[in-house]
Amino acid sequence: MCENGTAPRILTADTMNPSIRRVEYAVRGPIVTRAVELEKELQQGVKKPFTEVIKANIGDAHAMGQKPITFLRQVTAVCLYPELLNDNKIPEDVKRKAARILQACGGHSIGSYSASQGVEVVRQDVAKYIERRDGGIPSDPENIYLSTGASDSIVTMLKLLVSGNGATRTGVLIPIPQYPLYSAAIAELDAVQVNYYLDEENCWALDIKELRRALEEARKHCDPKVLCIINPGNPTGQVQSRKCIEDVIRFAAEENLFLMADEVYQDNVYAKGCAFHSFKKVLFEMGPKYSDVVELASFHSTSKGFMGECGFRGGYMEVINMDPAVKNQLTKLVSVRLCPPVPGQAVLDVVVSPPQPGDPSYKQFAAEKQAVLGNLAEKARLTEEILNRAPGIRCNPVQGAMYSFPRIEIPDKAIKLAEAEGQAPDMFFCMKLLEETGICVVPGSGFGQREGTHHFRMTILPPADKLKALLERLKDFHQKFTREYS
Incomplete structure (x- = not known):
């Protein structure tokens, strides 16, 4: 027992598993914590130089406004609420698919x-x-x-x-x-x-x-x-x-x-x-x-x-x-x-195992799938094009996936300030970007990069008009940041 009569804590930062202390996960790290705080401040009426926080830090398609694929959600809905098997508004191929899955579940329920x-x-x-x-x-x-x-x-x-x-x-x-x-x-x-x-x-x-x-x-x-x-x-x-x-x-x-x-x-x-x-x-x-x-x-x-x-x-x-x-x-x-x-x-x-040609849901499914992938291809092109127009930013072609990983030039003055604050230079840049524009991206140091280079990762998922505005703001911010710290 301690002098004040309380027992010492069993689990402390010193006694916990040291391997866990070494774990870092930049995608949901401190910059995202700050983004959530800024969102709450906006909701409370605190004035900011922006009206919303755009979380371009993570590949979460639906959070960025992508609509779910209808067939996929219909089957899931029927599996969750089998009474819909009797609903004549539900396509027959949806019912067949859901019934097959339910048949294979314990008690014919996906709650098992x-x-x-x-x-x-x-x-x-x-x-x-x-x-x-x-x-x-x-x-x-x-x-x-x-x-x-x-x-x-x-x-x-x-x-x-x-x-x-x-x-x-x-x-x-x-x-x-x-x-x-x-x-x-x-x-x-x-x-x-x-x-x-x-x-x-x-x-x-x-x-x-x-x-x-x-x-x-x-x-x-x-x-x-x-x-x-x-x-x-x-x-x-x-x-x-x-x-x-x-x-x-x-x-x-x-x-x-x-x-x-x-x-x-x-x-x-x-x-x-x-x-x-x-x-x-x-x-x-x-x-x-x-x-x-x-x-x-x-x-x-x-x-x-x-x-x-x-x-x-x-x-x-x-x-x-x-x-x-x-x-x-x-x-x-x-x-x-x-x-x-x-x-x-x-x-x-x-x-x-999606709908096949001739199935009632096939035409809609194929159109929705193509629309999503077509939009992503256009946004990949747009991201590369706009970022490469900015002096001091270089973005490789986004050949696939959902992200760009542009390289950015950071002035020496900003690098020294970041080091004085115990931050990686690209974390310093990304935090300033968030505070001044509401754009949340992840510093490249969270993913690893060659010594002396600086990057950030951003998703290409926002709707095209919002993505275009985001990229232009990001480009303008980098120019302002460079002038300020040169």
């Missing part, structure tokens, strides 16, 4: 638990989707694990892969810039983050020579076992060429690395000459020398693409060439969490 790996018919539909996507290459439902978004299965796979102490600790190669889920999970699991830098001068391409440099350097102090790829890229928006994917697969085979392919933006490809190639498809087309030995986990999600259904938390992982004994452990690990949200599984089923 599912199998830990996910509802069996949904896993079957995911496997068929992968087969169609990859031109007939077989997919086994037993290799499919449904998950709470892609993030959950990425962390689960890292949990399986991480082991060792000291020089034997697992090293995980991640692209820089990266999506902060990876650095956060690596810190939490007390693994070693191994950075390989994407080539900004070559539209953020992946360079095998840089991969080799990172691997050889890491082997001096840890045991690199995992190579993470994000394609299309987040935050960088690049789409990898087929040749690049083949080179990565050869590299993984030669160096005995487990491949993790984050492919959640596979529907989001906009640039001419670019196409999405799944790692699994390329792996199998390279023949048994690679397809029989390279261990691969690939990930997809309902949160991105044309769907944008972030809140349902639906996703899947497919594992290839996994040791059967390890697969048993993976199944055990996911069973500890009971199951992914069943409504999210229902949404995933609609995504991987």
Whole structure:
């Protein structure tokens, strides 16, 4: 007992898990906390130089005004409220899809638990989707694990892969810039983050020579076992060429690395000459020398693409060439969490098994999907064009995904002021941008970047008119900021 008669706290910042203290997640970091405070101040009538806070920090399509896909929401609605099966305003293909999902659920209700790996018919539909996507290459439902978004299965796979102490600790190669889920999970699991830098001068391409440099350097102090790829890229928006994917697969085979392919933006490809190639498809087309030995986990999600259904938390992982004994452990690990949200599984089923030509809902579904992807392609073009008109800002083409990652020049005076305040220079810039314009973007330092460079990540999701106004304000602010601190 303390002198005042109270017991000391058991859990303090000093006694808590030190790995958790090392976790950082820039996408929802301090700048977003301040954005929420500014929103509340505006609601309370506090005068600001802007009338609204625009949260361009996160890829949340519906929060940015994107309308849900009708078929997807109709099926989900019927699953949630089966009385709608008797409603003659609901299309017949919607009822068939919902009835099939409900039939596979315990008690015919999506309020019941599912199998830990996910509802069996949904896993079957995911496997068929992968087969169609990859031109007939077989997919086994037993290799499919449904998950709470892609993030959950990425962390689960890292949990399986991480082991060792000291020089034997697992090293995980991640692209820089990266999506902060990876650095956060690596810190939490007390693994070693191994950075390989994407080539900004070559539209953020992946360079095998840089991969080799990172691997050889890491082997001096840890045991690199995992190579993470994000394609299309987040935050960088690049789409990898087929040749690049083949080179990565050869590299993984030669160096005995487990491949993790984050492919959640596979529907989001906009640039001419670019196409999405799944790692699994390329792996199998390279023949048994690679397809029989390279261990691969690939990930997809309902949160991105044309769907944008972030809140349902639906996703899947497919594992290839996994040791059967390890697969048993993976199944055990996911069973500890009971199951992914069943409504999210229902949404995933609609995504991987959409209406077909001739179905009552097909025409509307196809039109809505095309409208979303067409709008995103136009906004990707607009973002690059407007930002590149600004002196001191350079934006690579947004080939895919939902973000741009422009490079910005920051005057020396601002860099010194930022350092004096204990801030990264691009955090200093982004915070000033937020306070003066209401635009919330994420500093590049939260994703990683080459020493001496400064960036920010912003989503291209706002409606075109709002995005255009946002980009113009951002451009004007950068010019004002440069003058002020020169």
